[in-house]
Amino acid sequence: MTEAKERVLAAALRLFAKNGYAATSTSDIARELGVTKGALYKHFASKRDIFESVLARMEERDAEKARENDLPEGALSEMESAYRAVSIDDIVEFAREMFRYWTGDEFASAFRKMLTIEQFRDPELGALYQQYLGAGPLGYTADLLASLGLSRPKERAVAFYAPMFLLFAIWDSGARAEATSALDAHLEEAREALKKDLSKRARNRR
């Protein structure tokens, strides 16, 4: 992927995330780049091709990130490596890093908004939205909690992940300080609650 193509993808994604795919014209993308729309077709076959390249680029980034962290790839949905030993502190810090990624990383943040916008238009995009932001991380969290031996892992996963999901929306509204402090409060509460339940469960097993 050349640097020029990458710049097109970034500009297109920025517009897709704000106005959606349909409401973003090829002229809009070209204007954002300071070129004419004809130039886009030197790098991409069509507008749809640009869109699909954005999806592919996100997959690449996801795979890179997973390789770095030695964590399951596939938007945290394939989770055979959930057998790795994890601690509650690991889970909490991983969650904090994930929130930072989906809000602070420019590409990831725009991608998240784009999927939010496009999820109902095409079942495939709906599945991607779930995989990256909905049922995906929820199920992954449940697997991690289950691997710790906690009871009712699904219910606990909802309690753990749902606030992050809500705070994405609060963050996007511009209330970033509130979202950040609410996230910190949530994660510390969750850390304590999970540790207490884990030690209680250990006692019961003696």
Place this chain on the structure above:
Amino acid sequence: MTEAKERVLAAALRLFAKNGYAATSTSDIARELGVTKGALYKHFASKRDIFESVLARMEERDAEKARENDLPEGALSEMESAYRAVSIDDIVEFAREMFRYWTGDEFASAFRKMLTIEQFRDPELGALYQQYLGAGPLGYTADLLASLGLSRPKERAVAFYAPMFLLFAIWDSGARAEATSALDAHLEEAREALKKDLSKRARNRR
């Protein structure tokens, strides 16, 4: 509002909720109704007028619902009447009813999806999204919990409302049975936790 206009709004909202405002053409709306697009202009001045009439219609419904329930209107955001006496059971049942409304009511469900899609395009729509589905219900919940005398009402409001917000997304993915049972589990857990904390707080005050 004549019955014909109402039918236009319902058809338009259905399409707006799936494809978004920009990707929905006047021909699409007319086709859904079995008429030609020219007929729409007998009832509405423009496509934008249709969209704004949908917003106005939702406001009306919200006001009706608030009047019926003797509850605060304005998308549950104006909350001077939070001084009403409420019990934890009231809050839980109100939350269940609210979830049923935003998922089961056809108009409300489509409206919720439409706002989800359009929230980033226009700051005014972003504010509406927050008011109906984000910071609005979150703040209202915090006010209710605070009026009960619970400590850390904001943090508890996140723990109480966030699962509902997440389960909207799970519900929309088609996993309705999972969303429903997860909601029930969440509400019963929350009911017990809140009651326990409330009685503990009452004991401490003796």
Place this chain on the structure above:
DNA sequence: TTGACAAGTAAACGATCGTTTACTACAATA
């Protein structure tokens, strides 16, 4: 019975859409 009005149609309007074409400038290579 007639005439006004409401609700629809078909066709056309200019604007904009995604895409293609013909052409230009320039950098790297043989």
Place this chain on the structure above:
DNA sequence: TATTGTAGTAAACGATCGTTTACTTGTCAA
């Protein structure tokens, strides 16, 4: 130095967009 390929432009294409116009039909009150 000659040539080839890359990345751009300007203009045009047909399709579709939101909207307007001229016209038709049916209903109901004067």
